[in-house]
Amino acid sequence: MGTTSTLTSHVKSIYRPAPKQAQRGQALVEFFVAAIAIIPLFLLIPLIGKYQDISHATTMAGRYAAFDATNRNDVQGGWKPPAQLADEVRRRFFSNTDAAIKTNDTAGNFKANQNLLWVDQQNHPLIANFGKDINLSFGNEKTSAHTSKDFSSASDGAPFITTIDFPSRLQVVPHGIYRANVSVTIANIEPLSGPLNTYKEFEKINLVMNRGTSLVIDPWSASSIAQAEQRFSGHNLLFPAGSLKYIASLVNLNVQAVDLLGGIQGPQLGQLDFWRDVVPEDRLKQ
Secondary structure (H helix, E strand, O other), X not given: OHHXXXXXXXXXXXXXXXXXXXXXXXXHHHHHHHHHHHHHHHHHHHHHHHHHHHHHHHHHHHHHHHHHOOOOOOOOOOOOOHHHHHHHHHHHHHEOOOOOOOOOOOOOOOHHHEOOOOEOOOOOEOOOOXXXXXXXXXXXXXXXXXXXXXXXXXXXXXXXXXXXXXXXXXXXXXXXXXXXXXXXXXXXXXXXXXXXXXXXXHHHOOOEEEEEEEEEOOOOOOOOHHHHHHHHOOOOOOOHHHHHHHHHHHHHHHHHHHOOOOOOOOOOOOOOHHHOOOOOHHHOOO
């Protein structure tokens, strides 16, 4: 019995916890050790978020440039000048978020036109120069102006061109797949001094974001209502009702004879302009 009691006391002495006084400050030391690795990661989160925001804006800018070609291209009467389109991209997607959409508006390299979120830890803009750091190009070869190389092959016009004998005004030539590219050069970040400098490797990252959008431009698209009417009027296969315009005057006389007092107008037979969807002048904002 005495031997058992002695052994039990010996085991308790081995596994007896250390006095509380000896553990003081241990948690604080562990926290500082973990902070050396964790705090720099937390400091990187805002910068990564800014990079992602610029990346999203670059993607949207590429879509804007590509879809602009659906309204302005050589089929519809001429491309929008590349310099004008590039200025629109810079101003509307990379400057201050409340920028008004105005014609011939350009972004300047000053605080009033910069996105105040896109700055580094020293308040330097991540896009230092709009004109140099944001560039627009076209096609897989990234040409600076619109050329035939901006398109890759596609059978976008085959179902129509081969089955209908179009008049000359409808001989629209399908181009294929059109591509617009936007590239943004991000300014390198100046490192901070100190043992917890998180951004040291960013002083030589030389980050460039490239985004592009490809689409098939519809050769049937028209740049105006008048151009759409001009394409279809006089072609009986595409607009069979156009043949009724020759009897419109006779029908109108009969309508007026039947309704002498009601003031009913005759039907606009064979007239495309009657169906124009025109916004009233008092609804247009100057």
